[in-house]
Amino acid sequence: MFxxxxxxxxxxxxxxxxxxxxxxxxxxxxxxxxYKTYDFFHFFFIPLFKWNIAYYAICKNCGAVYxxxxxxxxxxxxxxxxxxxxxxxxxxxxxxxxxxxxxSCGRTVEPNYQYCPYCGEKLK
Numbered sequence: 001m002f003x004x005x006x007x008x009x010x011x012x013x014x015x016x017x018x019x020x021x022x023x024x025x026x027x028x029x030x031x032x033x034x035y036k037t038y039d040f041f042h043f044f045f046i047p048l049f050k051w052n053i054a055y056y057a058i059c060k061n062c063g064a065v066y067x068x069x070x071x072x073x074x075x076x077x078x079x080x081x082x083x084x085x086x087x088x089x090x091x092x093x094x095x096x097x098x099x100x101x102x103x104s105c106g107r108t109v110e111p112n113y114q115y116c117p118y119c120g121e122k123l124k
Contacts, residue, residue: 007043016077019057022086029061034068034076034084057089065092 017034024032038053055073057066066089068076075083102109104121115122 007041009039009041011037011039013037016055016073017079019076019084021082022057022084022089024059024062024064025066025086025089025091026064027059027062029059031060032057032066033060034073036073036077056092057084066090067092 014036015033016036019032019034020030022032023030035056035058036053037056038050040047040050042048053070055068055070055076057068058064059066068084068088068090072084072088102116102119102121102123105116105119107116107118109116109118109123113123
């Protein structure tokens, strides 16, 4: 975050949708959370404009991160049905910017853990 007085530049990541129709490419789960990431300029904490807008799908079970084309992500965010398909998911290298989750209990765990401290399951 860059901040000087009454204006600044920040990055934001927010969950925009939850999809249960598309399967993960790494595991049998059909539950994906769709996230929107972007940078924005704000004045008095009011966002004025955004850039670097990107959409990602994260598997709820294994935590795999997939990039989604921007136009498809915007459609999902607006609530359109059947916009996104299995073939739109592209494996992403940005998994370090999203928290690791346990496939068993779904809780957020540290990236260097091998076992979940909450339920004891081995992490993938």
